[in-house]
Amino acid sequence: MKTIKKHGELLTLFLFSFAFFFIFKYGPLYGVIIAFKDFRVVDGIWGSPWVGFQHFQELFQNNEFYRLLKNTLLLNLYQLIFAFPAPIILALLLNEVRSRHFQRFIQTTMYLPHFVSWVIMSGLIIYFLSPTSGIVGEIMGWFGLEPVFFMGKKEYFRSIVVVSAILKDLGWGSIIYFAALSGINPELQESAIIDGANRWQRIIRINIPSIMPTVAIMFILSLGGFLSANFEQIINLLNPVTYETGDVIDTYVYRVGLQQFQYSYTAAIGLFKSVVGLLLILGANLTVRKLSRGESGLW
Amino acid sequence: MNKRIKFVSAVFLAVSIAASLLTGCNSGADTASPGTSTGESPAAKSKPVEITWGIHFQAAGVVNDSEIQKWLEQKFNVKIKPVKVTDASIASGEVPDIFMLGDPANVAAYQNQGVLMSIDPNMLKEKMPEYYTDIEKKSELFQTVTIDNKLWAIPMFIDLKPYDLGMLWRKDWLDKVGIGKVPETLDEFEKAVYAFAQKDPDGNGVKDTYGLTGTATSTWSSGFYSIFGAFGVEPTMWMERNGQIVNGSIMPETKEALAKLRQWYADGVIDPEFITDTQDSYRKKLYNNRIGVIEEQISKGALPESSTVKEMQALNPDAKLVFAKNPKGPGGDGSWDWGVKSNFIVIGSKVQDQPEKLEKLFEILRAESSDEETINMTSLGVKGTHWDFAESGAASGATKFIPGFEKQEQRDQLGIRLFSLGNITTQAYRDKYSNPALNEAIKATSSAPRWTDALLFSSLPSDGKYKKDLTSLMQKYFAQIISGEIPLSDFDTFVAEWKAKGGDELTKEANDMYQNQFKK
Numbered sequence: 001m002k003t004i005k006k007h008g009e010l011l012t013l014f015l016f017s018f019a020f021f022f023i024f025k026y027g028p029l030y031g032v033i034i035a036f037k038d039f040r041v042v043d044g045i046w047g048s049p050w051v052g053f054q055h056f057q058e059l060f061q062n063n064e065f066y067r068l069l070k071n072t073l074l075l076n077l078y079q080l081i082f083a084f085p086a087p088i089i090l091a092l093l094l095n096e097v098r099s100r101h102f103q104r105f106i107q108t109t110m111y112l113p114h115f116v117s118w119v120i121m122s123g124l125i126i127y128f129l130s131p132t133s134g135i136v137g138e139i140m141g142w143f144g145l146e147p148v149f150f151m152g153k154k155e156y157f158r159s160i161v162v163v164s165a166i167l168k169d170l171g172w173g174s175i176i177y178f179a180a181l182s183g184i185n186p187e188l189q190e191s192a193i194i195d196g197a198n199r200w201q202r203i204i205r206i207n208i209p210s211i212m213p214t215v216a217i218m219f220i221l222s223l224g225g226f227l228s229a230n231f232e233q234i235i236n237l238l239n240p241v242t243y244e245t246g247d248v249i250d251t252y253v254y255r256v257g258l259q260q261f262q263y264s265y266t267a268a269i270g271l272f273k274s275v276v277g278l279l280l281i282l283g284a285n286l287t288v289r290k291l292s293r294g295e296s297g298l299w
Numbered sequence: 300m301n302k303r304i305k306f307v308s309a310v311f312l313a314v315s316i317a318a319s320l321l322t323g324c325n326s327g328a329d330t331a332s333p334g335t336s337t338g339e340s341p342a343a344k345s346k347p348v349e350i351t352w353g354i355h356f357q358a359a360g361v362v363n364d365s366e367i368q369k370w371l372e373q374k375f376n377v378k379i380k381p382v383k384v385t386d387a388s389i390a391s392g393e394v395p396d397i398f399m400l401g402d403p404a405n406v407a408a409y410q411n412q413g414v415l416m417s418i419d420p421n422m423l424k425e426k427m428p429e430y431y432t433d434i435e436k437k438s439e440l441f442q443t444v445t446i447d448n449k450l451w452a453i454p455m456f457i458d459l460k461p462y463d464l465g466m467l468w469r470k471d472w473l474d475k476v477g478i479g480k481v482p483e484t485l486d487e488f489e490k491a492v493y494a495f496a497q498k499d500p501d502g503n504g505v506k507d508t509y510g511l512t513g514t515a516t517s518t519w520s521s522g523f524y525s526i527f528g529a530f531g532v533e534p535t536m537w538m539e540r541n542g543q544i545v546n547g548s549i550m551p552e553t554k555e556a557l558a559k560l561r562q563w564y565a566d567g568v569i570d571p572e573f574i575t576d577t578q579d580s581y582r583k584k585l586y587n588n589r590i591g592v593i594e595e596q597i598s599k600g601a602l603p604e605s606s607t608v609k610e611m612q613a614l615n616p617d618a619k620l621v622f623a624k625n626p627k628g629p630g631g632d633g634s635w636d637w638g639v640k641s642n643f644i645v646i647g648s649k650v651q652d653q654p655e656k657l658e659k660l661f662e663i664l665r666a667e668s669s670d671e672e673t674i675n676m677t678s679l680g681v682k683g684t685h686w687d688f689a690e691s692g693a694a695s696g697a698t699k700f701i702p703g704f705e706k707q708e709q710r711d712q713l714g715i716r717l718f719s720l721g722n723i724t725t726q727a728y729r730d731k732y733s734n735p736a737l738n739e740a741i742k743a744t745s746s747a748p749r750w751t752d753a754l755l756f757s758s759l760p761s762d763g764k765y766k767k768d769l770t771s772l773m774q775k776y777f778a779q780i781i782s783g784e785i786p787l788s789d790f791d792t793f794v795a796e797w798k799a800k801g802g803d804e805l806t807k808e809a810n811d812m813y814q815n816q817f818k819k
Contacts, residue, residue, distance in 0.1 A: 040411075040412055040413050041389055041390055041392055041394075041412040041413060041414050042392075042412060042413030042414055042648065043413065044392065064768065126575050130572060131571060131572075132507065132570075132571070132572070149571050149572070149574075151572075151574065151575050152571060152572075152574045152575070152778075152782065239515065239516050239574050239575055239778075240515050240516065240574065240771060240774030240775045240777070240778045241515075241574050241775060241778045241779060241782070241784075243771055243774075243775050244775065247771075255767050255768075255771075256763075256767055256768070261386065261390075261408045261409075261411065261412055261763075262763065263390060
């Protein structure tokens, strides 16, 4: 009782976050059991009959599934290679800009696209990439190149997704690295300058190592969504010609699941994704801890 | 210290109050429903029946206690709770007492979830005699929503369809390239679109025009409906050939149509952006001097006051438009045709234990079918305030909305449309309230009733498993064949793949259904 009184404030604060996670995160987990049932609205979650792993078997036996899995994995791999480092590089570069005003201006303008919805963004992208009226085709024309119909070629789809994702969320994603950079002790920089280190050396020796723990955490977190893709982005960019390279698990779930009441099947796909995501997070965390000798990582 | 404890206990108090409020809400809702459903009140007319009503599915959202809702409540002695029906709301078990669905596939999906009540056809006949005499002539519609020998929805029909497609041409372009007669045959059509692409119809000296574009991203088919129609097929539609049901995606005529489109594409007649274009974007292209002809709904393009024509005038005053029939090819003329089906009214499964409520629902349904006052109130609003006949002083014919209520969203705020059931109205009402000019235009330009889906868009047992994937497969191949990315001979590969990926199974089911339910 005494300890409860002593830590009353902390406990109160904890209570709120506990309630949040319990009500919104752990409570709904109960519904996951419909992945092992044949869910019918009228029977409810508990009343629907158990079917074991039937939905998972159906999923793994579906030929489409492997194409979807491949597309999803490739897309995420590209995202990880190109889109993940982009905000880090931006933050490092902007950090070196001397004029504070200029720095703030760039930062603010680069946040803007994050607040534009993907529906509008995709419309703009399709318009920009139009071979006859788009600005990209126009610019290619200046250099004597034939305009390419980017949206109508399946081999460009993944690049368009990755590049547009970078364009949209580059500024927003860099916020956290900015915060990490501003937390670096200025004495480190000063002593490095006295020791005669140039800009480049300071970035390599001071800035990057200092934000490495943040980078590691962001990396682990991003792996959790490795089997997900940005549904809103892809569904708006996808067209029949690009299905082959652009159709991902999420768009498939939308097409066959939500539009046709196949709740159990869809839940099974979701559960599969979550399990893979969890394994990836655990694996990445372990690796990061090993590499940093226990100094960084989520736990 | 004292203060601190006070603060903490205050927070606890707040949390516990919030919690009890939350639980209170839940238990309140639980106890409310049985009380109203059993209708314990002895007074015969005093206690209104409570009806949960799924608002018109095209309406964006619920408007509570609107003018029209109050009017209905007053007239029928009911209490209406308007709700927006979504798949998610159904999944959580909240099934309205009455709502509308767009096509038989939806009805089948909802029925499969066990949320619908089966309807006794004799009851329809008895409770809604006016509606029944009309729908009897289209009795095949009942077959589309009959599952396990029971009827699951009240079908509605429409025969003069304002949304049938015809061709909307740039008349000024036709004149410019020296074509005096609006194209009627596929050959004339071809000449015109080639001229549009090659003879600089907008006169700017730059080759920046195309004949036409398409909508490869449509959710149900392939676009270019009138061109496929000229060859006598429509992709994805089930079509009858010598008593057998075959799918329009894989027929030999489909290949011929593709060969034609492919040629046009290669010659620069089809806009390469047909892959990403939508109906919205191709209208814009027509306004902006990029293409010279589009497929347009008759109600939107045939009359001087039609929306596309008006918008064109506003954006491009020099342009002239002319509306015409679909081009006639080796297979006749035709376009996508939804047939005589309209939407479907369904009743929630819980109503079957509440005869009093069912009685009430049928009373309202009958009024929405044949009582002019009720129909007008739910679909148009108050005469003189919200709408009037287009011709001043007239007592029948086309209607128009009065300024301030011209936009659908403005009317939704008052509840107009939310409780309207559309085409449940009798033929007599439709004759009185329709626009004769539009009816004439439909009769003159629509290719209907030439064909429609041989199963009237009924849902096959394995549709859920295969249909969407087969449609995407078709769209993918067709887009690539038209754009020349793969050779025309790959059509045969497509047919084999289509059959193997569930098409054969669906074809068998389609034939079974046709033999059992639709063959005359």
